[in-house]
Amino acid sequence: MPRINFQQQLVALKDKLLAMAALSQQALSLSLEAYLTGDMSLCDHVKEIEAAINTAERDVDEMAYDLLAKEQPMAIDLRFILSVIKINGDLERIGDQATNIAERARSQKDFPQISLPIDIPDMGEKVGVMIRCAIQSLLEADAKLAEHVLVMDDEIDDMNRAVQAELIEVMMQHPMVSTQALNAIIISRNLERTADHATNIAEDVIFWVRGSDVRHKFSLAQAE
Amino acid sequence: MPRINFQQQLVALKDKLLAMAALSQQALSLSLEAYLTGDMSLCDHVKEIEAAINTAERDVDEMAYDLLAKEQPMAIDLRFILSVIKINGDLERIGDQATNIAERARSQKDFPQISLPIDIPDMGEKVGVMIRCAIQSLLEADAKLAEHVLVMDDEIDDMNRAVQAELIEVMMQHPMVSTQALNAIIISRNLERTADHATNIAEDVIFWVRGSDVRHKFSLAQAE
Numbered sequence: 001m002p003r004i005n006f007q008q009q010l011v012a013l014k015d016k017l018l019a020m021a022a023l024s025q026q027a028l029s030l031s032l033e034a035y036l037t038g039d040m041s042l043c044d045h046v047k048e049i050e051a052a053i054n055t056a057e058r059d060v061d062e063m064a065y066d067l068l069a070k071e072q073p074m075a076i077d078l079r080f081i082l083s084v085i086k087i088n089g090d091l092e093r094i095g096d097q098a099t100n101i102a103e104r105a106r107s108q109k110d111f112p113q114i115s116l117p118i119d120i121p122d123m124g125e126k127v128g129v130m131i132r133c134a135i136q137s138l139l140e141a142d143a144k145l146a147e148h149v150l151v152m153d154d155e156i157d158d159m160n161r162a163v164q165a166e167l168i169e170v171m172m173q174h175p176m177v178s179t180q181a182l183n184a185i186i187i188s189r190n191l192e193r194t195a196d197h198a199t200n201i202a203e204d205v206i207f208w209v210r211g212s213d214v215r216h217k218f219s220l221a222q223a224e
Numbered sequence: 225m226p227r228i229n230f231q232q233q234l235v236a237l238k239d240k241l242l243a244m245a246a247l248s249q250q251a252l253s254l255s256l257e258a259y260l261t262g263d264m265s266l267c268d269h270v271k272e273i274e275a276a277i278n279t280a281e282r283d284v285d286e287m288a289y290d291l292l293a294k295e296q297p298m299a300i301d302l303r304f305i306l307s308v309i310k311i312n313g314d315l316e317r318i319g320d321q322a323t324n325i326a327e328r329a330r331s332q333k334d335f336p337q338i339s340l341p342i343d344i345p346d347m348g349e350k351v352g353v354m355i356r357c358a359i360q361s362l363l364e365a366d367a368k369l370a371e372h373v374l375v376m377d378d379e380i381d382d383m384n385r386a387v388q389a390e391l392i393e394v395m396m397q398h399p400m401v402s403t404q405a406l407n408a409i410i411i412s413r414n415l416e417r418t419a420d421h422a423t424n425i426a427e428d429v430i431f432w433v434r435g436s437d438v439r440h441k442f443s444l445a446q447a448e
Contacts, residue, residue, distance in 0.1 A: 175397075
């Protein structure tokens, strides 16, 4: 019964991708915690997770390539495996963004902690929800939920722009905190990039479920 | 003779990817020119090219998916098609970086042009060379050339770090030019990201040519 075996392999592939997603999410939340608390041991932890992510990325890709080469899947299964390969790449890049944030946290530690008129924790929380929704939409083959992720991305873009405008003002008024303000601007951009990766994942889920290419076609009207 | 037809389709796929690469490279060089000259008509041009890139990305993906579904290629051809799908994504993201640079150029135009102690044209030139080498390594199935791209990436990372350190100093000394300095910092980061995409392309070429996964394994020692 080779096809039953094939379905089992698809489930195993999905499980591997979920483990990869968990690592990326954990790296992101720890890197933000490092930035917000100044606890540098968390930066080391992020670095370890990044190594695990890189291994997991290779494993997922190899498994997907093996399935393509040996099973020559058709239609919906083919689209699923191609989506997994792309989602895998986005999860790895979320790990990269977390590493960037951890680096900012580290470079911040020699400067006085100051209070800035922006809300990174809120932004981080929203981006975390986007990733969770994107992964859940994959698990449940839920294109509607994936579309919701695309809508949330607009909100993060707005938040990132607002952060930047606020902090430019801070820099001009208080040049001595330029480093801290720049760190916050760059972390905000890292979060905005992370949201883009969640959006890519959601688009891939829609591609898999609906079989149509949603990229560059989505508008708010479709989401409602 | 279906296999001859298949080889022709692979050549057509490569040609489509090359057209996509040309668009991405053009978008990047025009966006930098817009930033350096202040010619805003170039920003409109970048926007048009970005639309063309998005269309080209879909075309390449559809053609690759069709080949996978209908021809069920094996071994080296399978790896080539999977590499094309990944390279396609990286080229599209180079287009996104160009769009970001063009946006910076536009936001810059209401501020006095100032001279900053950094060399964005040189950095842009080097990143352009990286993209060209990455694409050439694909055309010529040249893994050695692709490895050279991986080495160049380290240089761009160093340049980006130096730009940032220089411009933080500028911001602290001259807060009134914080906006211009921040724009330059972000453009430098956009170039660094672009170099990362060129690196991804080179890694995919190595994967295709050598059949091994070079990602996260590369060290300078191997390149020499």
